[in-house]
Amino acid sequence: MTTYVAFLRGVNLGADRAVSMPRLVELAGGLGYADAWTYLRTGNLVLTTDRAASAVERELTHALREEYGADVDVTVRTAAELRAVLAANPFPDASASQVTVAFLVGEPPAGVEDRLAAVATEAEPYAVHGREVWVRYGAGQARSRLAAGFSRVVGVSATTRTLGTVEKVLARLDARAG
Missing domain, CATH: 3.30.70.1280 (SP0830-like domains)
Known part of the structure; x- marks a missing residue:
């Protein structure tokens, strides 16, 4: 199981x-x-x-x-995949509320880095790791063009969670297993 x-x-x-x-x-x-x-x-x-x-x-x-x-x-x-995702966090010193990880429904299409670069601001560094895309929203997500159209920008459906949410889901999972 x-x-x-x-x-x-x-x-x-x-x-x-x-x-x-x-x-x-x-x-x-x-x-x-x-x-x-x-x-x-x-x-x-x-x-x-x-x-x-x-x-x-x-x-x-x-x-x-x-x-x-x-x-x-x-x-x-x-x-186990979520633990590996957290271990790959490219923004370990950033606030967990500013860092998001987008879980893609499939592999990112070719050119995803170029599409992200065309929309992300300097305050929105990002990193693509397999089927996840990390973004640190230094100025928040509320006015971000990248956040508003993320799935369209990356070219595949994605659902985004803050780093804090992913950490808490895993913590609860571990506590229930313990």
């Missing part, structure tokens, strides 16, 4: 994107996943299964479409 963290993109950002976290846990159980729980209302679902990550992404996406009538992109990482 593998423990996964499923990151849902764009949920609970408005009434038309409302996803109940208790209902999400029920949906996960109905799909046969074990030990399902959520962290925050932003679509961080932890679950255990013997299925492949691609199957979990596909099944959750389908279940969310059936339940809510909306397409919700889901990207999944194992706990």
Whole structure:
């Protein structure tokens, strides 16, 4: 059995994107996943299964479409992958609230570095590591053109979490396993 963290993109950002976290846990159980729980209302679902990550992404996406009538992109990482992501943090001295990691649903397309460079400001250094893109928003995300159109800029659907959120999901996961 593998423990996964499923990151849902764009949920609970408005009434038309409302996803109940208790209902999400029920949906996960109905799909046969074990030990399902959520962290925050932003679509961080932890679950255990013997299925492949691609199957979990596909099944959750389908279940969310059936339940809510909306397409919700889901990207999944194992706990070990998340630990490796955190170990690769290119901004270790920055505030955890300023650093984000974007989890891409697939490999970044060719030219992603050029597209990021065309939009990111000097206050938004970034780094591409496999299926993740790190950004340190030195001036915040509220007025950032990069943050506003991130998936369009990178050319593949992505869901972004602050470094602090990823750290807390893993800490809770470790505490529950301990």
